[in-house]
Amino acid sequence: MPTGNKDFRYFILGLLSQQPMSGYDAKQYLESLGWLVGNPSFGAIYPALHGLLEDGLVTLQVVFYENKPPRKIYSITPAGEHALDEWIHQPLLVGASTRAFVMRLLLATHLSHEGLVTHLRRRRQQVVEQQAALRQTIGETDPTNDNGQRLAFDYGMTIASTELAWLEDLIATLEAQAWPVSQEFIGKGT
Amino acid sequence: MPTGNKDFRYFILGLLSQQPMSGYDAKQYLESLGWLVGNPSFGAIYPALHGLLEDGLVTLQVVFYENKPPRKIYSITPAGEHALDEWIHQPLLVGASTRAFVMRLLLATHLSHEGLVTHLRRRRQQVVEQQAALRQTIGETDPTNDNGQRLAFDYGMTIASTELAWLEDLIATLEAQAWPVSQEFIGKGT
């Protein structure tokens, strides 16, 4: 399969594109996000950085301190910018995790207006499909059924509805921002 | 430490405790849940069943058909019931995934009233902490900051708030039921 692989690596690359930092920095930053994107261990972060370095997507600069251990600051290269751009514009795989969605959302600055809207629309479709699947299963299941299943369905539907509303709202806002161009056009026509 | 060990295996065991089924059945059932608990592959399901069988937590019965391939129906054993009971009452690890929470929620029938409330309370605490972490990071970050970050924070806060409200609501309902404990119809015994 073409995409989906090494999402985490590209996400780290995205962080570096916003600001050069060390592996330690990256860990702290991710922790500050709560569990939005999980809390990967050093065993995941350092190898990711080494890989990016090997591929020439980042460069390394060692900074020495008098009273602290030296730090390895990674910075993105032009090749890295290009790779990041390619990755972030790839559509999420069907059934991609919420985490995959949030990772790209966090790097929204690297998306064009159109790219962001597209990303949100795709997520919206997935959430709609998730809701449909739940509704169908709930319909098929006889109502005398398991309590845990009912709770989980309700949970899923509640979260999905909220996310959907959030997405719709944001999409509408972003589309309105694109609107003035057309309005100008319409204005001239009228 | 994102998840408890072998959560998935125990989750499958939980499915079997609700109804004997084959690996193929399990896959279909999980798919019908949308992405509530993910869509594990056969490469995850079959080995899990083999492991359960080896540990004596399930038994196997092969059912033959005339026009279809034979199916291997797994049923939970008393030892399996016991192991399931132990597992499901263990508190989720700090930072456990939403998926881990939902898996236990789906098996809520196997939790006592107290056990379910405890489970929900622990999840509530985690969501509260997640929100606190986000608020703090948002506060520390200067407002001229990155657009993607703002979007992701807003997303995280919105989802978290909804989940929190859902949890509070359910906990309140269950606590209200706690006194009129009522007749628990355990099993189908007459």
Add this chain to the structure above:
DNA sequence: AAGCGCATGTAAAAGGTTACATGATTAC
């Protein structure tokens, strides 16, 4: 006769966590 749905299974590879090792400095 080709292809699909059923149904099981396994091996290789990918990706992550856990747990450790190192070593300097600051705080109690």
Add this chain to the structure above:
DNA sequence: GTAATCATGTAACCTTTTACATGCGCTT
């Protein structure tokens, strides 16, 4: 002197996906 923070890194392990193999019966 002992713990904690800073900072990097590796190796063993665990789990899961990917991708394949098998084989039957039904449909086109």
